[in-house]
Amino acid sequence: MDQNEINDREWHDPTNWTGGVLRRYASERDTRLWVPKSNPAFGWTLNFAHPSSMVWLIGLLLVPILLLLIPIGILWLAHIRFAH
Numbered sequence: 001m002d003q004n005e006i007n008d009r010e011w012h013d014p015t016n017w018t019g020g021v022l023r024r025y026a027s028e029r030d031t032r033l034w035v036p037k038s039n040p041a042f043g044w045t046l047n048f049a050h051p052s053s054m055v056w057l058i059g060l061l062l063v064p065i066l067l068l069l070i071p072i073g074i075l076w077l078a079h080i081r082f083a084h
Contacts (some may be wrong), residue, residue, distance in 0.1 A: 008033055024048055 001009075010016055011032040014043045018024045023038050026049040033050045037043055 003031055006030070011035055035076075 005029045010027040011025075013027070016025055016027040016030075017038050020027070023045075025035055025038070025045055025047055027047060028049040030047055030049070032047055033052055033056065034044045035047050037045045046056055
């Protein structure tokens with residue numbers, strides 16, 4: 001059995017999927033970082049058993065936060081500078 005077959009078998013194994021509406025996938029035997037969601041029409045999800053998954057999760061959470069905070073910080077600094 002090659003790795004693609006192992007990955008496919010792991011993806012179809014219901015014990016690798018947890019959660020209700022927001023299902024979470026974790027399989028140490030599946031080598032993929034990104035896998036199709038349990039319903040592939042809804043896109044892709046992380047394999048949370050993959051060593052790089054937490055780095056990606058933190059990055060995916062930080063980018064939108066930084067995109068909001070940077071303009072707020074610039075406006076705040078401009079307000080302080082021109083308020084005096």
